[in-house]
Amino acid sequence: MGELFEHSETPIVITERDRVTIANLAARGLLGSHILGQDARMALRQPEAVRLLDRDADGSAIVRGLSRRNDIWRINRKKLDDQLAVVEFVNKTAExxxxxxxxxxxxxxxxxxxxxxxxxxxxxxxxxxxxxxxxxxxxxxxxxxxxxxxxxxxxxxxxxxxxxxxxxEKHDLPSARIELSGLVESAARDGAGNERLDRLDVATSGQFFIRGDAQQLEQLVRNLVDNALKYGHADQPVTIRLHPRGDNRVRLTVTDRGDGIAAEHIPHLTRRFYRTDPGRSRASGGTGLGLAIVKHIVERHRGRLDVESTVGEGTRVTVTLPLDSEELGN
Incomplete structure (x- = not known):
């Protein structure tokens, strides 16, 4: 029976008269190898789990903090006979x-x-x-x-x-072959609009073909350019650059020269509705979703998103994307 359960991803324990006789690899990782031979109630040490075992009947219980402070597990107990029982641990934390x-x-x-x-x-x-x-x-x-x-x-x-x-669509890889330089230049102009066009400084170093969704990539560029123009100083340009990154990737950078963002805000910028300055964001028409959308587009295209900022100097957002294999000559 131990060999049958050993490599199951679900932690499983077999008890005999409430003493742990078998614990598979996942269960030992969850509770520790020392539980073998222990009374299951001592091994678990959770009031809800102890009550389940004390009932000596089939049932389930929800237990919090079994291995980490905020984890949540459902423990299912099924009696096999008067002495043996199977105890299964189902991780409900992600749910x-x-x-x-x-x-x-x-x-x-x-x-x-x-x-x-x-x-x-x-x-x-x-x-x-x-x-x-x-x-x-x-x-x-x-x-x-x-x-x-x-x-x-x-x-x-x-x-x-x-x-x-x-x-x-995040799990669906884009299939269209797209030339990125022309798309970036066009989308940057759209993001700026006629009234802010003079603040753009756009330069690309050649043609770069990727597998992508043109509509989403245009939205990515528009969002980044719009943010940079909103939060950069009105008398300073926004710099957009597209250039190779190694042999098989391309890198887009959008840089503003504004007040910058404090370091503690950087990890939270792609959260939905997160704003470093709510009043200023709403006044400028921001929805708090722009960078969340950018993050999901980058993830769908199997790319990487990085944000660097220095208070008093400005912010640079970098998107790195894989080149199409045909571009690499494969």
Whole structure:
């Protein structure tokens, strides 16, 4: 029986009269090799698990902190006869983390959607109730606010839909062969728009072919350029460079010259709705999803994303992508 369970990925323990007689490799890794021969209740030392074993019947229990502080396990016990029982340990930590992430995402999205909606509803109600008493300039200011908040709401919904689509496709490798230099130059101009075009400094060192999704890569470049232009100083250029990285990769860098980002924020920048300066981000029309979208696009293309920043000097975002094998002559 021990040989049957030894290499199962699920930790499994066989008890005889509640004493551990067999523990497979996964169980020994989870609980330690010393559990062999021990009373199972002493080996587990969890009130929920002890109550399960004391009932001397089939059943299950949820146990927290079995091997690490925040882990969650379901323990299933099945009696084989009057003396023998199988105890199985099912790791539910990842499932709980996913559920918690979904809950947090819904809560954050609801909050982000509620803010512009409240502003729109409030100003519309004021215009409806006091339209005859409002001066033209005041009414125009109200309408400008409604338009701005509606645009913000539209951008947020658009980014949420983009993130959902990208996450749904993250395991599907892109198949189209794309020339990256022309795409980067075009998408950078789109991200800047006519009013900020003079701040762009774009240069590429040749043609680079990759396997990719053109629409997603364009969105990646637009998001990075838009962020750099928003948070870089208005009188300073944003530098976009595309050049080889070794023999089989290509590197895109987008550099701004702005206030920079404190080191403690760097690891959290790709989290959904994370903002280093919430007031400034919302005022500039940011949704807090731009870098989260970039991260998922980079992951789908089997690339790497790096962010470097120096407070008072600016920020550089680097995306490294694999070249297409045909480009390498394979």
């Amino acid at each position: 709980a983390d996913i559920a918690r992430a979904h809950t947090d995402f819904v809560a954050n999205a609801s909050h982000e959607l509620r803010t512009p909606l409240a502003a729109i509803i409030g100003y519309v109600e004021t215009l409806s109730e006091d339209a005859g008493n409002l001066e033209t300039k005041t009414a125009e200011r109200f309408l400008d606010t409604i338009q701005r908040e509606a645009k913000r709401l539209q951008n947020l919904v658009s980014d949420l839909m983009s993130l959902s689509r990208i996450e749904a």
